[in-house]
Amino acid sequence: MNRFVACLTCSLVLLCPVLLQAEEQPNAETALQRLKEGNARFAADQPAAKHRDAKRRAEVAKGQRPFAVILACADSRVAPELIFDQGLGDMLVVRVAGNVSNPEIIGSIEFGATSLKAPLIVVLGHSQCGAVAAAVDGKPLPSNLAKVIERIHIGKDLPKEKEAALDAAIKANVLHHAKELTKQSKVLEEFVAGQRVRIVVGVYSLRTGEVDWLEMPKAKEQKR
Numbered sequence: 590m591n592r593f594v595a596c597l598t599c600s601l602v603l604l605c606p607v608l609l610q611a612e613e614q615p616n617a618e619t620a621l622q623r624l625k626e627g628n629a630r631f632a633a634d635q636p637a638a639k640h641r642d643a644k645r646r647a648e649v650a651k652g653q654r655p656f657a658v659i660l661a662c663a664d665s666r667v668a669p670e671l672i673f674d675q676g677l678g679d680m681l682v683v684r685v686a687g688n689v690s691n692p693e694i695i696g697s698i699e700f701g702a703t704s705l706k707a708p709l710i711v712v713l714g715h716s717q718c719g720a721v722a723a724a725v726d727g728k729p730l731p732s733n734l735a736k737v738i739e740r741i742h743i744g745k746d747l748p749k750e751k752e753a754a755l756d757a758a759i760k761a762n763v764l765h766h767a768k769e770l771t772k773q774s775k776v777l778e779e780f781v782a783g784q785r786v787r788i789v790v791g792v793y794s795l796r797t798g799e800v801d802w803l804e805m806p807k808a809k810e811q812k813r
């Protein structure tokens with residue numbers, strides 16, 4: 590890519606984050622494979638821990654080209670760069686309690702997909718999620734925290750047993766917000782339909798360190 594060609598997205602030319610780094614993006618399948626391999630290294634306690642040194646810092650100071658966008662919970666035990674064994678500039682990460690979506694969050698994801706051309710979006714839930722547990726409990730919460738919990742979607746007909754109910758609610762919530770991305774964003778809907786972007790869903794286990802990848806509904810739009 591010629592970095593001196595004006596960028597159609599932002600017209601900043603020399604300062605444009607899209608043009609500053611010439612490296613090509615992988616396709617969605619390769620991007621997902623990178624995450625799966627990174628998670629396997631992390632779960633096996635053998636991280637490569639690449640892209641965390643001064644050389645990488647200098648490289649990405651010129652511009653960013655993350656190959657994946659991650660929407661994850663704010664939980665301190667679910668740090669995406671660690672659990673996928675990635676480093677600086679590899680992933681654009683948006684974090685909020687309960688990995689919920691709203692216009693600001695979807696806007697940040699759109700930035701990753703459109704301006705930075707990341708081919709893969711991951712919506713990542715996790716086991717023992719306190720935010721989802723609060724939504725399942727349904728007890729009143731103070732001030733702004735209540736607004737976050739209101740956005741959590743626990744689904745219907747939860748199992749009676751407490752742990753099974755939480756696991757089912759976590760899955761329902763992560764699938765719901767993955768669907769919201771294309772429902773609430775015209776550009777993401779077009780990108781998925783045109784196979785420029787793929788959205789995948791996973792649930793990270795705090796105990797094993799492994800991500801369980803879930804099937805997304807509407808598989809025909811997710812062929813890439």
Ligand SMILES: [Zn+2]
Nearest residue numbers: 662664718719
């Ligand atoms: Zn959580």
